[in-house]
Amino acid sequence: MGDARALAEDSKLVQSTPFDAMLKALIMLKRNREDVDENQPLLHDDELESFGEVQLEELLIQSVEFCNDESRSAKLRARLQEVLQMDNESDRYQPLAIGLNSTLLDFKTRLVGKLLPCIPEDATLYIASQLNNFQSSPLHEAELNKDLQCPGVYEAAWKHHLNALPEDSRDQCASLERVAEQLEERLQRPAEGGARHIGDWSDVTHCVEVRRTQAPTSIGEQFKKIYSLSTIRRPVAQRDQKTSDSPTPSASHTLKRTSEDSLDFLPDSKRVKVCDESLSTRSSTSDLPAWEGHDRAHSMQCALYGTNMLNSRWNGTHAIVSLLEDHWLTLHWYDPQGCIATDPIDIVEQLPLLVAMVVLFQRFRGPMRGVAPIELKCRIGEHEVPYAIPATTRPRWGMTGKRVVATIPLPVAPPPDRPPCSVDITNYFFKWSWRKEDSQSEAEVVDLAKERARRYLPKEFTADLTNHLPKFEHAEDFPLLSTSLIRKYAGIKTPLGHPRVPTLTLSKKLLSVKVVVDPQTLRVFIWDILRCVTLLWRIGIAHGDISLENIMVMKEESGNAYLVLSDFDHAAIMTPGAKTPEKKGFETTGTRPFMAMELLKRGAFGEPVKHSCCHDLESAIWCLPWLCNPIAQWNASSFIDAYRAKLDWLDNPPKENGIETASLILWKASHRTLSDWYPVKRPQYSEKLPPQRFSRKDLRRRRPPSPEEQQKQQQRASSPVSEQSEQHCFDVIEKYFPRGEEYMSWDWIHFEVKPEDVQLEDLTTGVD
Known part of the structure; x- marks a missing residue:
């Protein structure tokens, strides 16, 4: 899926709340996240709740007084009138x-x-983008106008802004006031030569997107009015539609689908270049969303x-962006569950609410600026x-979902009064992810699997799983x-969306199967995973996401190596002996290039399907063929496109161009296995696969099937995988x-947990 499409999908989950209710929620969150020891x-x-109401009242009173x-x-007032x-x-x-x-000063x-408040060193100032530019995500580098990578105005720690000033003036800027003064002087001078400072999104604590949707009007006189708490917190009147063709900004979560197969809602200056692979073949069900009564270009x-933040x-953990359309201000909160967008306020009629927002953000520290406080x-x-964690470590680009971060941690030198640690932390694997709040963590699932293995498997064979x-x-x-708290x-x-909570794990380091196991060995060792x-x-x-x-591969100090099945974030817990989980949303889980054909096909048409062990097998x-030669079309942006690409691969002999000789046997063995399951025009191979070395006992077990068995196997092969037996x-x-x-x-292939052997603690409701 292209980055633009992923962003649009991430941006669907939008809900609204009144502006002052959002300020109160931020105060409540701030109290428990960063204002307690x-x-x-x-x-x-x-x-x-009481604390939030009292502090909001105090904040608004002081904002009104200001x-x-x-x-x-x-x-x-004067500057806003200019705006x-x-x-x-x-x-x-x-x-x-x-x-x-x-206001900040x-x-x-x-x-x-x-x-x-935050400590003085972290005090913030706003800067206009005339003095700056950002290093941005691959989406910008490849698909957006590079001159528009920075929001119109953004907030950052005042020391960050020193880089936007001429070098000869930086030494004189030893205070917040002096930096603000220098920035103002530079902004008021004609554009100076030289490149703008290149910043980074990690410096940004809050940014403002500034838009004009109607002709400017002279409304400066209205700023001279006297404000009161009752006037600024009253419901906002709808904008007079007669004076503008633009709809009133609204964060309604009602979604509309568009049938247009384009990204025309983006303005020309920020138009996304459509990538053929990601967008041109998508189905109408994956069109970009439009929020009712809200400008899609501005929202996007x-x-x-x-x-990017x-x-x-x-x-x-989250990012905060404000949208100023003419004199209407909306606050947007983004996190792995989606977006909360406030109802708009009129900065002329409700100026103290703008001041309250700025003052509250001024008092944010690390946790409320979107940095998880983790030791x-x-x-x-x-x-x-x-x-x-290595400084360059980042999650995969996107907003919602698990947002997995996985890396090898770095050692930290101990204090001078402590001896060096004998544990080599680089032998471990760090993972940070946002799991669904109502599901078990990966570590809990693995612990449960090991406990059940000891409980139900023959003792001498428990290690075959663990x-x-x-x-x-x-x-x-x-x-x-x-994400549920805000x-x-x-x-x-x-x-909307799934509430998510971050989980941190540290496990023994695993190695990539791509570089550790040769194809010939993997042809046999894949049974580690099939048996597991x-x-x-x-x-x-039920693992649910075999990819x-x-x-992975685990190498022990003894020299033994095992294939390991990792990433149980999508796993479903069932009663031992159950054939399919009842977990909602588990029907079409998986990573698209590796999903079973039946799941792809039925997922594309929304047909009911029960995820089974056969699907994971x-x-x-x-x-295995992906390991030999990845086929990009299998990772298409829709289920049906991925299904068709796989069907086409099954329908034609595998092309050997570009595949290493050592990988050919794995490639062909995979194709033959999958073709037997899905007997489309199966190719005829003239050569045989190289033999494996087995004992005579093994060969006796592999006697040719009888004509009756061959007929039965052919009948089974013509039915969906879910209707076939695991045998x-x-x-x-x-x-x-x-x-x-x-x-x-x-x-083990025939092993079953009998109903009468299921222990009470392992009975489940079928939904987790």
Whole structure:
């Protein structure tokens, strides 16, 4: 899926809340995330609700006082009047930044209730994009106008802004006030020569997208009015439609689908270049969304900025973007569950709400600026081991979902008074992901699988399962970072998307099967995974996402090596002996190039399908031709396109061009196995696969099937995989992937947990 398409899909989950309700929710979140120490208890919901209301009231009172004091708010009013009278959007950036900075300077040392400020070094200022540009995501580099990579105005720590000033003036800027003064002077001078400073999205704490949708009007006189709490918090009147063809900005979550197969909603200056592979063949069901009553181009641009902020660091939790359309301001919160967009406020009629937002953001520290407050250390054996994450580590580009970060951690030097740690942290594997809040973590699933293996499998064969599962040293959830909290505090009754909570794990390092196992060996060792998958299903654990990236290798100190099945984030828990999970949404889970054909086909047409063990076995086989030669079309942007690409591959002999000689046997064995399952025009091979070495006992087990058995196998092959028995799947696989002796030591293929043997603690409701 192209980056533009992924962004549009991520941006579907939008819900609205009143502007002041969002400010209150942010205050509540700030209190429990960053304004308590280890000696202070977290406030319960009722106490936190009361705290939020009291602090919001105090914040608004002081904001009203500021706006009604002409000596304090004169610069803000004057600059905002310039903003609203400017015809060009880019001309609005400079006065807006100067006006917002005047507010920050006024409130810098003022106490605002119990809203604790950040330390002076982290105090923020706004800057206009005339002085800056950003290194952005691959989406920008490949598909967007490179001159428009930076929002019109953004907020960052004041020391960051020193880089935007001439070198000869930086030494004079030792204070927040001096930097603000220098920025203002430079913005008011004609454009100077030389390149703009190249910044980074990780520096941004809040950005503002500035848009003009109607002709400017002279409304400066209205700023002289006297504000009160009752007027600024009253419901906002709808914009007079007679004066503008543009609809009132709204964050309604009602979605409309467009039948147009284009990205025409983007303005010419920020138009996405459509990539043939990602967009030209998509079905009408994957068109870009449009929010009712909201300008899609503006929403998309805000989502673009929010996603860049969210992806600028591995431990990003959320991003905040404001949209100023003429004199209407909307606040957007982005996190792995989606977006919350406030109802718009009129910055002329409700100026104190704008001031309150700016002052509240001024008091944010790391956690509320979107940085997870995590101390990276764990206990391994008797040692407490601190570690770090490589600075370049980032999640996969996108907003919602698991947002997995996986890397090898770095050692950290101990304090001078402590001896060096004997544990080599580079032998471990770090993973950070946002799992669904109502599902079990990967470590919990693996622990349950190991416990059930000891409970149900023959004792001498327990290792046939446990040796092929990850080994975790540390696992931790962070419930205070859950995406459900901001939605609950903002009064959103039925949130869209799945609430997600971040989970951190540290496990023994696994190696990529791509570089460790040669194709000849993998042809036999793939039974490690086939046996592991099967036994997991037998004891009630359905993995659901068999992919090449999840088939790893573990090397032990003894020299033994095992294939390991990793990444249980999508797993479903069942009662041992159950044939299919009832977990909602599990029907078409998986990574598209490796999903079973039936899941792709039925997923494309929305047909009901039960995910089975046979589907996971098929996914394991689909991993092998991808290992030999990845076929991009299998990763198409829609289920049906991926299905057709795989069907075409089955219908034609595999092309050997570009495939290494050592991989050909794996390529052909995979094709023959999958062709037997899906007997389209199967190619006729003149040569035979090279033989494997087996004992006579093994060969006796592989007697040719009788004519009756051949007829039965052909009938089975013509039915969907879900209607075939697992034994039939194994019969087909074994024709081209012969089992070695170690996979025949006991009759695991026929192993079942009997209903009467299921223990009480393993009974499930079928839904997790």
